[in-house]
Amino acid sequence: MIRKIFKTDDNWGQLAARFTLGLVLFPHGAQKMLGLFGGYGFTSTIDALTHQMELPWLIAFLVIIIEFFGAIFLLIGFTSRIWSLAILFLFIGIIFTAQIEHGFFMNWFGIQKGEGYEYSLLIIGLAISTLINGGGKFSIDNQITKKLNKL
Numbered sequence: 001m002i003r004k005i006f007k008t009d010d011n012w013g014q015l016a017a018r019f020t021l022g023l024v025l026f027p028h029g030a031q032k033m034l035g036l037f038g039g040y041g042f043t044s045t046i047d048a049l050t051h052q053m054e055l056p057w058l059i060a061f062l063v064i065i066i067e068f069f070g071a072i073f074l075l076i077g078f079t080s081r082i083w084s085l086a087i088l089f090l091f092i093g094i095i096f097t098a099q100i101e102h103g104f105f106m107n108w109f110g111i112q113k114g115e116g117y118e119y120s121l122l123i124i125g126l127a128i129s130t131l132i133n134g135g136g137k138f139s140i141d142n143q144i145t146k147k148l149n150k151l
Helices: 002-006 012-034 041-052 057-076 080-102 118-133 140-150
Strands: none
Touching: 002 080, 002 140, 012 041, 012 057, 012 080, 012 118, 041 057, 057 080, 080 118
């Protein structure tokens, strides 16, 4: 089982997918966890997700943890498949709880009442790629796989 979690192809394409996913997701997680990039920070984000969005506390907590730590672990390529699966479920949930009613397109011009789901579909596509192929080149997963293969 451990081999399946860390198994990855040693290729550049998967490095690009994994790194892009982590890089794009990190600022969103940092907003929620630390209040960086104009975000509200952990306590205020929990409050907003539980009171305004009416999400259970545990789900709100997981949203923050997945976006913040998931992005960091994807950037370094550690347990890439697990974090990709978590991100996949997170963004499916985001689509159905917050975006589907606003249609496909993001709110580029500020005329919609909310965001569409096109950004989330891109995140889901990158997460699926990483889930299937692993962390790729220059990932900790790749180094672990190499060591496991020598055993």
